[in-house]
Structures are given as structure tokens and as C-alpha cells.
Amino acid sequence: MRPGGTVGYSLVDRRLWFTPSVSLRSNLAYELVLGDWVRGIDGSTPRTFVPSVFVTGNTDEGRPPSPPDPSFDDDVAPVLERRCGYCHGETRPYAGLALWPVERLDEAAARASVEWIGWRVLAPGSPERSYLLYKVTGAPGLVGERMPPRDPLSRDEAAALERWIALGASR
Structure with missing residues (x-):
């Protein structure tokens, strides 16, 4: 399955994040692979792309609520x-x-x-x-x-x- 989604970077937390465009099923292993469109601040591409494998939890509680929007x-x-x-x-x-x-x-x-x-x-x-x-x-x-x-x-x-x-x- 290739659901796609949104990738972003938090300068504050210094972390890359991914939000899938579809709901993921519980108790399944997924592999996240970033493509060659990923660029550093200087425009460079990573030498290698390391897939991230993760397993979803065993409940269907969904995502935690987002923090309130800042005023x-x-x-x-x-x-x-x-x-x-x-x-x-x-x-x-x-x-x-x-x-x-x-x-x-x-x-x-x-x-x-x-x-x-x-x-x-x-x-x-x-x-x-x-x-x-x-x-x-x-x-x-x-x-x-x-x-x-x-x-x-x-x-x-x-x-x-x-x-x-x-x-x-x-x-």
C-alpha cells in the first residue's frame, strides 16, 4: 500500500514528521521510505535513504488531539x-x-x-x-x-x- 501523506520538519523539535493521508490499521507493520525529493537546507540530497519500519498499536483510538492553535x-x-x-x-x-x-x-x-x-x-x-x-x-x-x-x-x-x-x- 502506498498511501502517501504529508512530511514536515520541526525546527523547534528538530525532527522530521509524517502524517499519512489515510488511517493506518492497528497491529500492522508499515515501512516509511522517503524519496529523492527530500532535500537539506542547502539543497543537497541524502546519500542513502534508510527505511523506517514501525508497527501500529493494538487499539483504534486514533491520533491524539492536536494542541490548540496559537493566538x-x-x-x-x-x-x-x-x-x-x-x-x-x-x-x-x-x-x-x-x-x-x-x-x-x-x-x-x-x-x-x-x-x-x-x-x-x-x-x-x-x-x-x-x-x-x-x-x-x-x-x-x-x-x-x-x-x-x-x-x-x-x-x-x-x-x-x-x-x-x-x-x-x-x-
């Missing part, structure tokens, strides 16, 4: 203001990148990254193509230092930002 006002804006606003605020934003107040965020989102050519600071719907997320997670391939430099975002703060970007980064 811009409750989950994202406070992080941007509190953790980014001092250096990337309106008056004299570091590197010319203002992330706060919220009105400046749209302007920043549309900007191309000066450190990674062809990337945007914030790519709605694509956290893996949003350089802002690389900066706040310290993910491999980062140019410069992790932000904020002295007190990195917590896992929950970064995860809310990642999920908000994945959902389209709407306000």
Missing part, C-alpha cells in the same frame, strides 16, 4: 514584544529589522533575509523557510548568533511561533 494576541505578540522588542523595536531596530510594534511585523515579514539569500524573514505557511525561526531556535545552518542572545526563547514560546507561522501567520 497571535495571546501567544505570539507577547513573545515578540517581551523577547524581541527591545532590540527590534520601532525606534532604532537592530539590523534595520523591526518586529515590534505589531504594525511593523508585516513589513518585516515581507523582507528578504540579508543572511540567507532567497529566504524571507517570515514566510507564512512555511516555518521551515522562515529565517526568523532559525534565529530563535539556533537551528543548524544559522548565520550569526541565536536570538535573543542572552536568554533564548523557551521551547513553548518557539513552538507557538512555529505553529503560528505554519498556520499562515495571521493576526
